[in-house]
């Protein structure tokens with residue numbers, strides 16, 4: 001399985017035939033799995049289990065041992081196709097071994113993606129929302145380690 005980023009999985013624009021306007025379609029969700037310095041082995045095990053249990057994974061990141069971007073704890077991330085979000089979220093909930101998990105859509109409005117559209121499994125953690133972009137401009141997404 002190729003776990004590297006795949007350009008066809010990124011957001012694409014779609015033209016509405018009724019009004020001719022372009023809409024961005026969310027095709028991908030990020031899943032961030034958080035752990036502490038004492039849970040590195042557990043996180044590695046959860047990561048292995050998720051790789052085994054979810055063949056639809058678009059991307060699997062390495063463990064990141066320090067806080068980055070809005071994430072206030074060490075974490076690793078996986079990317080999943082939006083079409084299967086509910087089914088995959090249920091699998092992740094079974095496999096997360098008590099770790100906190102954030103699931104959010106990938107979209108221009110990062111602030112909304114990490115707040116109103118965010119879903120948590122387990123304990124909800126504080127995010128640093130200061131650098132997340134609420135406006136519709138096309139800066140590089142900051143929530144990802146990619």
Ligand SMILES: [Zn+2]
Pocket residue numbers: 030031032104143144
């Ligand atoms: Zn993210």
